Amino acid sequence: MKKVSEPTIGRLSLYLRLLLDLSDAGVSTVSSEDLATRSGTTAAQVRKDLSLFGTFGKRGLGYSVNELVTRLRSILGLERRWSVALVGAGRIGAALFGYENFRRQGFYIEAVFDSDPAKVGQSWSGLVVESDDRMEAVLSERSIEIAVVAVPVRAAQAVVDRLVASGVRGILNFAPTQLEVPEDVVVKTVDMALEMEGLSYALTRLNGASGAA
Amino acid sequence: MKKVSEPTIGRLSLYLRLLLDLSDAGVSTVSSEDLATRSGTTAAQVRKDLSLFGTFGKRGLGYSVNELVTRLRSILGLERRWSVALVGAGRIGAALFGYENFRRQGFYIEAVFDSDPAKVGQSWSGLVVESDDRMEAVLSERSIEIAVVAVPVRAAQAVVDRLVASGVRGILNFAPTQLEVPEDVVVKTVDMALEMEGLSYALTRLNGASGAA
DNA sequence: AACTGTGAAAACTTTCACAGCC
């Protein structure tokens, strides 16, 4: 298998989402041009992205929506169920919890941890918030492979070290900090401050035609 | 001014954050090598990124932490105050609201809107949630340039159209959908489902050494 | 005729390596 870039994977996820909409709408066939328009890229890009994993289309016809959904789910590893732990029972965690697409794509939150005794014992849509003392025990008991880290920066690295030691291999990190992990552990960081600063930069360039300083 | 890429801007934001930590720690000088290690990139990359905007370092010595902070804040447009509106008074909004770095970097939430009558009138740390009917009036009254969109997918495009019509030029979008905006409006989308699927893909590759299908 | 799959070209980004300054 050739090496596949991050942006390609992001686009495949996006195509999958669009294809699910099309499938719901009863559309059975789609062209690379159509997918490109809907996803804000080009037809050549769509074909290239897909061709990295096989030949899924029919020349002259396009792609079968349902077949492509199946293929993309397979490529992205979404045919199985993933057990997810949420560390930090704060507002970000709550937001994720309410995000229904989450479950629909096979991500099941199976444990919620917090270090605040006031939060431990609270019920979160059927799950009980556990003390972070119990992290190691619960993670291995429930075979959890993915964790969402939504704790303050100062606590993040220590939490991640414990997660990794307990077998977690994938981490979605909301703490605005650089995390150290072994190379067989994957971290994706969602950094809202970074995005806001990107906006600030872009707007500053757009308005003033002037330079940096 | 040469064209500057998205990844470069992201790294500049990251350098800024690290420099602020260094400054707090009383460090006065930093080398490209040091910044590179802390940000997970290479010394050459750090120097190249910075050199796109000027020559800020001293050969043989490195960079002055405080000077570089000032320069980066200027480059990123963070020397001013940005007025931000939050559309959708749900859990994501609440999370952002509590995010103190936000204010520290000059982003002030000046208005919160929701279409749910039950939420309108509620107080959010001093701000009153307003009906979305009042969006146009409030946005122009308070000269709001940036909006955070945290509404369901089905409502997102309509909200964005109204924001744009009222002068908003930058949007941080949490709705997992592709938004249409005029080319002088900047959108950054934070898509957690996409990130989770990226994790799923990466973990699937890591474990099974086998191919896609 | 319509549309895919794909090598080749173009564009872009990162890394190298070293001249130049402190």
Place this chain on the structure above:
DNA sequence: GGCTGTGAAAGTTTTCACAGTT
């Protein structure tokens, strides 16, 4: 000697353009 700034080289991603299939 230590470290930056930067052209040139290497590597990566996107776009082009067209042969090939239905």
